[in-house]
Amino acid sequence: MLHILDLQRNVLLSPYASYRIGGPADYFVLVNTKKALVEAIREARKNIIPYFILGTGSNILFGDKGFRGLVIRNLAHTISIANTSVTASSGVTMEQLIKITSNLGLSGLEHFAGIPSSIGGALWQNLHFLSPDRLQTFFIESVLESAEILDELNNVQKVNKDFFQFGYDYSILHDRKLIVTEATFHLEKKDKKVIQKQIEENLRWRGEKQPPLEEFPSCGSVFKKIEGVGAGRLIDSVGLKGYRIGGAQVSEKHANFIVNTGNATASDIKSMIRLIQEKVKKETGYSLETEIGFIGEF
Helix, strand or coil, rough: CCCCCEEEEEEEEHHHHCCCCEHEEEEEEEEECCCHHHHHHHHHHHCCCCEECCCCCEEEEECCEEEEEEEEEECCCCCCECEEEEECCCCHHHHHHHHHHHCCEEEHHHHCCCCCCHHHHHHHCCCCCEECCCCCCEEEEHHHHEEEEEEECCCEEEEEEEHHHEEEEEEEHHHHCCCCEEEEEEEECCCHHHHHHHHHHHHHHHHHHHCCCCCCCCCCCCCCCCCCCCCCHHHHHCCCCCCCCCCCEEEECCCCCCEEECCHHHHHHHHHHHHHHHHHHHHHCCCCCCCCCCEECC
């Protein structure tokens, strides 16, 4: 039996996902501190109950049947700043941290403006952004100094950047049951106006190239990048831009986005993913791999 303060039962997950899709979780809890996050995970592990740490709800698809276990909504929000070092709890969003650091003239995070991610999620996937000039890709690992994690034995420990073995869309968090509780970033002083200009350029580029999340719920890019080709261009080349299955549609704006037109189910999204993979493979020879997480029962 789970002994967690404010534990809820049978909570619909769709409101917590950027896709606005997902059935009920057996158990659900909101945590506002690093301590509460660690205690909830330890309690789930002690009771051998599956758990999932939920940040901003992007880059994932919840199943229509929900999640058999505990979903922990991580809202731990502590931020501390010492000179050019910034430490943030894993539930802090990139948007929140960028706003604070840019106002202080601290540069390094502005490249990720407009990406809906928590700090924990950013380290999970080595958050990255290809600059508007298309010449440079910025990775979160470039500004990460160290982090605090809860390991498999329920011990909290501090680790350095190399511990994560970062790659493209990859960190060691994919392969081990480790949970980031906080992260420290090393930024640099820069003119606030220069930082703000970069933020505006990145947001403008996103607005021009990607479907707005408020109008077209999605999880972000569905398929991993194929160097020199681009997943979106491949999908467009086989004539699937705008194609619909149920409430799911390949975005008219960017073909690597599958959007929820209002009543899409996880089943619709998965059917669209399979169709895209089969058609692209058949007509171009390329194999598209998904970069999103499939969480729960489908």
